[in-house]
Amino acid sequence: MDASPLFSQDLPPAELLIRGAHVLDPRSDVDEPQDVLIRDGRIAELGLAGSLAEPDDGETIDAGGKHLFPGFVDPHVHLRTPGQEYKEDLETGTAAAAAGGFCAVIAMPNTAPVVDEPSVLRSLVGLARTQARVPVGFLASITRGLRGEEMTEMAALRDAGALGFTDDGMPVTSAGMLRKALQYQRLCGGVVALHEEDPALSGEGVMHEGPVSARLGLAGIPSLSESTMVARDAALAGYESARVHFQHLSCVESVQALKAAKDAGIQVSGEASPHHLTLTEDVVRTLDSRFKMNPPLRGERDRKAIVEALRTGLIDCVATDHAPHARHEKEVPFEQAAMGTTGLETAFAALFTELVMPGELELSVVIERMTAGAELYDLPTPRVARGELANLCLIDLEARYEVGADGYASRSANCCFHGRVVHGRVLLTLAAGAIAFRRPMLVPRESTRRTAQPSVQGLAQGQARGPQA
């Protein structure tokens, strides 16, 4: 962790006893009510519920009936900085992450300017150190200006802190260009993450090509615009012994291509977004631009295939593709609207409500996949275990609420789950040992002991950035 490639503010380390929460961490094989004592930002002790004494220094949170999970890791967010701070910035974006239970996020480089120069990356790292509430990792672009023509200084970018590379938002259309980047990866390391889309097939498309696009008269993006590129790039990765990660997989054909690549021993991984896991093209019938994203929401058969692939681990992790846009970019006819949905604040609740509650996925699988993004980028995976840095989220699974009713921590409100009634509310997030988010309603229990200064500060900051702020 010493030369961590994640960057955030220095927040005071938490001193906290979380009492009696149902701890679920599939990797540590814990699934029972426990007391969790956090000292100096680390998990100092775990014990059966009610077994640990209240700390002399610090506060106690009575968390009976709530669930405590390892903090989530999102390998795919757009924090819009530099250049598009009217949509989001490092402060609001990481506040949204913390409000969603995330203890680390990885930001995409399709900003203005693009993160294609070490100087841009260095300035971002500096900003993160003063503004980011949860640790942020950065990807740099594969090609300059995302134009798909010339390779960036990948080695220098790695030295400046890039976790890996992506042209996300744009595909690397030229197989020759991508091949060179994959060869160069042998020198500089770092995962190459790919937005898979063949522009010759997606054309002017604005939604999935299928019965709904036929009905609405909207130009369609066929599934094979994604899956043919997954197959192509898996072949390139195999040939060059490279390591690639497929971003936001959306269709059954891509799942098949990913399986073929994994079966062939190629070093590939994949992610799926909460919206592709829970929604289909059917919702686009409303022509509500909140449902416009790239890749588009696809058919029910696709959704089922993505869920099943996530269940088996063929798709390795959940990634929100959090893509904030200003109102005026979405309050226009569907074809003109910007592509993307926010997702950080709703990821867990959407998956819990739409997949776990109806029995499509087990809760432990969702928790595992919402934390698995770390390992793909060679980051430590959050664990609820003694000695670990406190990366935790406390969630009330019983809480039922309407998404967006209290506003958002994100600067933008273009959430595809807006207005839905969901279950599962994040109450507390600890990231890298500090309290990153605390829901204002979660007041500390009256303690006979003195409450330590750092926690009070944490509380105040948590409140200041809560969704009601």
Place this chain on the structure above:
Amino acid sequence: MSDRMPRHLISIDDLDRTGIERILDRAESFAEVSGREIKKVPALRGRTVVNLFYEASTRTSSSFELAAKRLSADVVSIRSAGSSVDKGESLKDTIHTLSAYDPAAIVIRSPHAGAAQLVAGWTPAAVINAGDGKHEHPTQALLDVFTLRRELGGALDGIRIWIVGDVLHSRVARSNILAFTRMGAKVTVCGPPTLIPREIEALGCEATASLDGLEEAKVVYVLRMQNERMKESFVPSLREYAERYQVNAGRLRPGQLLMHPGPVNRGVELSADAIDSPQALIGQQVKAGVAVRMAVLYELLVGSPMLAAVA
């Protein structure tokens, strides 16, 4: 008769069969008004209708304007060229501005699907979709059903209708498939496979790439073929398109009815002999436009059976 009209007319899906019939019956009475020397009724006197056209249009915009005027409404017609729209004003801001004039109805034509629906969320006025992108053109479908109902002397139940041409880019095709099937007709769409949307059958029609079998149709509804489709490689040439898909006197059997939403590309989708044949209802369609749009305005804005005697 359905006792309630929707507040807006965005899609044919807003109307059930009785709703469609109610509008068509009303249009019959307004058609009679159009035959009078003074073609005016006072139904919308003192109320304002805004026509907002973001796309070039001749027959739709002029017939909406005439329809509103024959109902005695005050009419404001705005075209995007030369207006503040042209100066980059957003649709939402334009609608807020126009809503300040307290219009009873806004009629909107837009190159983008869903525009009318968005407008309906931003204004207290009734909104009528006069064509939104490639999505829908409900008043065209209504006037087509009106024309056919008159010509057939009754219901469309069980008749076969072929829609021929560029279905992919046609809002008329989408609204008409919905309206024709809702009225009991059986619809087949026919055109080059590049111009038939994948899974169009989900709308309740059949699809074919060949004119073979056209003789089964009672009605042949031909769509406009735009020159720009050649450049986009949807079809290799107008010549090849015309050879395979042009509806001409040789391909029409006696008794079939020919329709087209206009404007026609003579010699492309239709031959001159077909256009000028007595089987063609193209002129009747245009004429029906005013009466049907009067009926739509009337039903949305007045609508109550008590006032039916006004016409």
